[in-house]
Amino acid sequence: MDKEEEAPQIPRRTRRSSTSSWASTSNDVSSVKVNSLEPQTINDLLVGGEPVSLDDLLSNFPGRNSQIREIVHLLGPLNTPMLPLFVYGGASTGKTSIILQLFRHLNRPLVYSSCRTCYNPRILFESILNQLHLHRRSAANGYSNAKRCERPSDFVNFLREALTNAINNLKEKSEKLMSSKTMRGGIGNMIYLVFDNFQLVREWDKSSTILPLLFNLYDMLKMPEVGLIFISNSSPDTFYSNMGYVEPIPVYFPDYVEADIRKILLRNQANPKLYSSFLDVSLRPFFRITRQINELSTAFKPLYEKYCEPLSDKSIVPNEDMKRRLFSHIMLHVSSSLNEIFKVSSLPLSKVESSKETTQKGTPRKLEHCEEVAKLDFHMSTSAKYLLISAFLASRNPATLDASLFDSKGGSDNRKRKRKPSEKVPEKKESLEEELLMKGPGSFPLERLLAIFQCIVSVADDPSDEEEQNGFGLGVEGACGDLMSDVLLQLSSLCNAKFIFKGRSCPIEGSTRYRSSISEDLALKVARSLKFPLSSYLYKRT
Amino acid sequence: MAPSSSPIVTDSLDPSTPTETLDNDLQPFFVLHKPSSRRKDRSSTGQGKQRKRNELSSPQNTKKQEGSVNEECDYHLFKPLQIEAFNSVWSRIESTIKDVLRDLNSSAFKDIQRWILECFNAARLHGEPNITEATRSFPILSNATPGQLSAALVITRNIEFVDDILTFEELGHFLKSHGCHVAKLSSVDFSMKNGIAGCLKALLREFPLGEIDSADISILASWYREQDNNNKPLVLIISDLERCCGSVLTEFVLMLSEWVVKLPVILIIGVATTVDALRNALPSCALQCLCSSKFMIGTPDERMDTIVEAVLVKHSTTFNIGHKVALFLRNYFINQDGTLTSFIRALKLACLLHFSMEPVSLIHGHMLAEDQKDWISALSPEILLKYMDEFPSYDRSQIASQAGKSIAQGLSDLITEKKLWSTAVLCLCEAGKYSKVRLLDLFCEVLNPDLYPHRDSVCHIRNEKDQGLSSTNGHSQQYSSVQTGGLIRQIVRKVRDLPTGALGQLIKRWEKLTADISEIHDKLKTFQSSVRCEDRRSPRKSSKDISKRYGSKASLDADNELTMLNLQAVAFIDCLVRNYMRPIECMPFHEISCFKNVEKLQVVLIGDPRRRIQADLLDSHKILRCSCCNKTGNALLPSRQDSSILYSLAQEHGDLINLHDWFQSFRTILHQTNKRKPKSKQSPQPKKRKDTAGSGDQNEASIQARFCRAVTEMQITGLLRMPSKRRPDFVQRVAFGL
CATH class of the missing domain: 3.40.50 (Rossmann fold)
Incomplete structure (x- = not known):
């Protein structure tokens, strides 16, 4: 092992100094790594693995029977030309895996490229060419590509060249196979280009060149041995498609129905009976929220663990009584994690783990944790807090009310004053409030923010001084003046924390506008930590 | 700590280029020239921290320079020694901070690493x-x-x-x-x-x-x-x-x-x-x-506490800060920006200022070397004595001023006293953890020299009552109500109500803390032995917790015992506060290592440039000290700086300034000069008149140009906003009031 580790480092060092002479040094490298890195053959274009029968495939993908048969039909028997295929359907409906498994079953070469990994045209082109040239990037060749290709026109030329090569290669091979053995089918002469995540291409350079190019590839190449398969999230209608090329044949993958999801989730379970009783309880509510397999499976993983918690033996086959007990045990968790998954699916997991950690570390921690829930659990300087509150107010309250809210007497008086009109016309108020909710947080100029900030600080200053004196016994000298001094710095750090958004400058007034994006919950927490009467300053809620 | 803060300080330390830095760095704060790149930086709301650092660097330099200029003649001799002392002290503090922070994070880091390994192995599985x-x-x-x-x-x-x-x-x-x-x-x-x-x-x-x-x-x-x-x-x-x-x-x-x-x-x-x-x-x-x-x-609070503990309490002999400085730093941390970086920078500035302002501070560096005779011989004792005589604390302590020997004695006393002090504070802080008292707050309170005499007298009262050791609740309440120190009182109250188990832990930690300091350790020992005596008297010694559960009488007993133990602990705290917690500012010779000048630090840390600019614009004559303005005081003279005139004129307007009016008044003031100047100069009248008549148009143009330039300058400094499309003939004032 030592030798192996040492040897490759030497050529790398030399390569760095002599920039592109990797060809000369590759000799000694290949001597070391020959065992692991054989040169690629055309067989590397196959999906490989154990061959699967079509029946296995169909049983592996419940609810996808018709789609698989349709695609098989469209691909046709060995060595038949095909029209471009456009496979589409929602996220995690099995598009990519079905295509790949199908090719594993058919044992035909394919060139796969995901437009997510290949995030721009150049990388897409080079990745396709690398695969066709049977080129593997490694330390030995400095991770370089087989061909450097940036322009679409170059790509078409290179692609044609590479494809002819590869197809000739294939033909030779199949002839050899025919002569030597009559094995199962052989791999044929066709090469299939698969473009996954094709919907992302629309965003590259506004889809002006690449999209037509790829759709047009079939016409441009005029090679019957090349099959094109596009896999996309969105339907073909969303691609600009009246350009005069051959329209690809659409294959739609609909969302799974509940029974299919059930079958899929049950596929690899150690204890299917127990899991199915678990699914009886939890699948229905979750199914109403999401039908994506991966979301469901990530949500179910911790939940199933919870479900199994009362059981000592997880391989047990549950009877009715136990099911009932488990049901009452899990019901609470289901409803709570339903809420979680609706917002974020990653969070239940993290919460579970963090709570585990706290239990490991002992009870005092846990108690602390519970206490902290109500409090603000990160550090913010006092002036940043005031600034955040004023930003929240500025975003929430209409600017016209500022004068009445922040006059010399402070907020408490105005509240009474404000209530009277609100009682008079409650309907109007309601509609207004609805409108406010629909609009979301408003934007405000810097001056308004600073004005509110100053008002708040000066109002809150008098009582807070006393409190500070009581609480800490430390004289706070000139707290107000201190708070005011570098507000802009605080503002920028609030912007960095994404509590306040800085918009583009307003075209009419020419000044930058801000918008506060924090939830009322957070604002209340902050206000509580300052003992600031936030609710009396909020315009709303009669 | 922050990478960019170190070059700043080394820059100001460099004695070879004092005048240059003086010139360059004074500019943005006093005189309005063409917008320099730095000022542009400031007016644009860009990267916050970087900007702050830029601003910080300049006042610091100026302050440093000012300080050294005043005392240059006297202390010129010590300059390199001071720098050396500062370097050695600061490098010590810095390394302590680094170690402490690393230790603080290490457990979290280990957790993360364990988690990574778990993930990695799971993936490999x-x-x-x-x-x-x-x-x-x-x-x-x-x-x-x-x-x-x-x-x-x-x-x-x-x-x-x-x-x-x-x-x-x-x-x-x-x-x-x-x-x-x-x-x-x-x-x-x-x-x-x-x-x-x-x-x-x-x-x-x-x-x-x-x-x-x-x-x-x-x-x-x-x-x-x-x-x-x-x-x-x-x-x-x-x-x-x-x-x-x-x-x-x-x-x-x-x-x-x-x-x-x-x-x-x-x-x-x-x-x-x-x-x-x-x-x-x-x-x-x-x-x-x-x-x-x-x-x-x-959390930053926790980290802050560990830093305070390591730097200001445990190593209090190296460098310390006075009460006001501590309070200022605390408020700055809580109110302004809660970053350790700025706190450490402030500490560094304080350290630097201390060494540059306090001539005797350089003793310090030598004190660190723990070779106390060397420093005396290295410097001429007469000079030192001269400075030391000026120490107020020296007078107060009334140590016989015979020669270097007594001073050396005083210094070593100082060191031991500080060690005692820091141990006492640590013990108190340990007790404070139960009532969630932050060390930073406690530190501020402990340093407060105003509270000290009260505390002292309170302790005396307490002492008398302690004799009987029969203190009931009433006593304790009286005690707590008399004592002014809020946090200490809080801690004492908490300790009094502490359950036995926690108290035992506390005592154990106290033992550990005081292990090196025999004086306090002995106190603790006697206190413990007295507790043990109490224990022996009571039949159920080790099974307090059990006894608490059974029977009402037994629990009463246990309660009694508990209060006894607690009272002993309170007495111990009391003794600590009384004997060892003299604020540093009350110790003799504290000037050597204690930085107290809060105003300087304040100016350096909170630049408040906009207010400064406004103030300086309004009375620029005080800074420029030109001959013409000196006589007339506040009156607007044409010879004054243009933007200064304009800003003074702007004071008469509301938040909107009519450009035309503003210009007219500006022009009248300038013309006023043209009339007055020749008279005062007593130069031949006709010639002057010809000049003005001949170049009348040109004058108008130049006045306009000057006006425009001054307005632009004020815009750049952020004092006003240029006319908008809606109101083309008004500028808006942005900054109000000082």
């Missing part, structure tokens, strides 16, 4: 793809559900990010030394402008891949699979989530999750505020790719 599989373009087919990216959310719990740059750097080093491939990305790499390409490029740059012209994640996958690189986990640290561009991060996470089987990246994401930040930044499709766990690192 699923089977490793070989290199051919891993370098192929299509995903690996397996029946298992697609894997999730393991992500650790490291919650730093401080909205300001500066402190955590260092934390994540150290985390990176730590993981690297524990056998991980570590790559660090920051928010700069996740910018909208460069998109996913920029962030991949930055990622690949972290690995030894050589020159790569198109960043592609498959390169990393093939690198990871060859040459046994896959023996180690691949860790990717994204240090500040909040600042990252959400869409780029989403793309990145999705791409990584596509490769997760071939390239098992483990993400470490620094979150400044709450977990919600991640929820807000990423859409659900990206969130579900993450299998996240939460890690907490110390």
Whole structure:
């Protein structure tokens, strides 16, 4: 092992100094790594693995029977030309895996490229060419590509060249196979280009060149041995498609129905009976929220663990009584994690783990944790807090009310004053409030923010001084003046924390506008930590 | 601590270029010239911290210079010695801070590392793809559900990010030394402008891949699979989530999750505020790719307390700050920006100012060498004596001023007294942990010299009552009500009500703390032995907890005993406060190591440039001290600086200034000169008149030009806003009041 580790480092060092002479040094490298890195053959274009029968495939993908048969039909028997295929359907409906498994079953070469990994045209082109040239990037060749290709026109030329090569290669091979053995089918002469995540291409350079190019590839190449398969999230209608090329044949993958999801989730379970009783309880509510397999499976993983918690033996086959007990045990968790998954699916997991950690570390921690829930659990300087509150107010309250809210007497008086009109016309108020909710947080100029900030600080200053004196016994000298001094710095750090958004400058007034994006919950927490009467300053809620 | 703060200080330390720095750095604060690059920096709302540092650097220099100019003649001799002393002291403090912070984080780091190993092993359990599989373009087919990216959310719990740059750097080093491939990305790499390409490029740059012209994640996958690189986990640290561009991060996470089987990246994401930040930044499709766990690192409060403990309490002999300075720093930390970085910088400034202002401070550096006779001989004792005589504390303490010997005696006394003091404070702080008293607050209170005499007298009263040791609740209440020190009182109250188990722990910790200081340790010992006597008297000694549970009488007994023990502990605290907690400012010779000048520090830290500019514009004559303005005082003279005139005129307007009126009044003031000047100069009248008549138009033009330039200057300094399209003939005042 030592030798192996040492040897490759030497050529790398030399390569760095002599920039592109990797060809000369590759000799000694290949001597070391020959065992692991054989040169690629055309067989590397196959999906490989154990061959699967079509029946296995169909049983592996419940609810996808018709789609698989349709695609098989469209691909046709060995060595038949095909029209471009456009496979589409929602996220995690099995598009990519079905295509790949199908090719594993058919044992035909394919060139796969995901437009997510290949995030721009150049990388897409080079990745396709690398695969066709049977080129593997490694330390030995400095991770370089087989061909450097940036322009679409170059790509078409290179692609044609590479494809002819590869197809000739294939033909030779199949002839050899025919002569030597009559094995199962052989791999044929066709090469299939698969473009996954094709919907992302629309965003590259506004889809002006690449999209037509790829759709047009079939016409441009005029090679019957090349099959094109596009896999996309969105339907073909969303691609600009009246350009005069051959329209690809659409294959739609609909969302799974509940029974299919059930079958899929049950596929690899150690204890299917127990899991199915678990699914009886939890699948229905979750199914109403999401039908994506991966979301469901990530949500179910911790939940199933919870479900199994009362059981000592997880391989047990549950009877009715136990099911009932488990049901009452899990019901609470289901409803709570339903809420979680609706917002974020990653969070239940993290919460579970963090709570585990706290239990490991002992009870005092846990108690602390519970206490902290109500409090603000990160550090913010006092002036940043005031600034955040004023930003929240500025975003929430209409600017016209500022004068009445922040006059010399402070907020408490105005509240009474404000209530009277609100009682008079409650309907109007309601509609207004609805409108406010629909609009979301408003934007405000810097001056308004600073004005509110100053008002708040000066109002809150008098009582807070006393409190500070009581609480800490430390004289706070000139707290107000201190708070005011570098507000802009605080503002920028609030912007960095994404509590306040800085918009583009307003075209009419020419000044930058801000918008506060924090939830009322957070604002209340902050206000509580300052003992600031936030609710009396909020315009709303009669 | 912060990388850019160190050059600043070394700059100001350089004695060879005093005049240059003086000139350059005075500019932005007193005189308005053409907008220099620095001032432009300030008017644009750009990178906050950097800007702050820029501003900070200048007043510091000026202050330093001013200070040294005043005393230059006297202390010229000591300059290099002072610098040397400062360097040695500060390097000590700095290394202490670093060690302390590292220790503080180490447990969290270990947790993270353990978690990484778990993730890595779990990923390996699923089977490793070989290199051919891993370098192929299509995903690996397996029946298992697609894997999730393991992500650790490291919650730093401080909205300001500066402190955590260092934390994540150290985390990176730590993981690297524990056998991980570590790559660090920051928010700069996740910018909208460069998109996913920029962030991949930055990622690949972290690995030894050589020159790569198109960043592609498959390169990393093939690198990871060859040459046994896959023996180690691949860790990717994204240090500040909040600042990252959400869409780029989403793309990145999705791409990584596509490769997760071939390239098992483990993400470490620094979150400044709450977990919600991640929820807000990423859409659900990206969130579900993450299998996240939460890690907490110390809050800034905790870190602050450990720093205060290590630097200001434990090593109080090296350098210390007075009460007002401590209070100022505390308020600055809580109110202004709660970063350790700025606190440490402030401390450094205080240290620097101290060594530059206090001539005797240089003794200090030698005191550190613990060779107390050397320093006396190295300096002429007469000069030292002269300075020391000026110490108010020296007079107060009334040590016989015979020669160097008694001074040496005084100094060593100071050192021992400080050691006692710091142990006492630590003990108190240990007790304070039960009532959640922050060390920083306690420190401020303990330093307060005003409270000291009260405390003293209170303790005397207490002492008398202690004799009987029959203190009931009433006594204690009286005690607590008399005592003025809020926090100490709080602590005492808490200790009185502490349950036995906790009290035992506390006493054990006290023992550990006082182990080196025999004086206090003995006190503790006697207190403990008295407790033991009490214990022996009571029949059930070791089974207090059990006895508490059974029977009412037994529990009463236990309660009694409990209060006894508690009262003893209170008495011990009392003794600490009374005997050893004399505020540093009350010790003789404290001037040597204690920095008290809060005003200077305040000016240096809180520049408040805009107010300064306004003040200076309004009475520029006081700064310029030109002959003409001196006589007339506040009246507006044409010879005054243009922008100064304009700003004074602007005072008469509201928030909107009519440009025409403003210009007219400006012109009249300038014309006023043209009339007055010749008279005062008594030059031949006709000639002058001819001049004005001849160049009348030109004069008008030049006045307009001057007006425009002055207005622009004021705009640049942020005092007003240029006319908008809506009201083309009005400028708006932005800054009001001083």
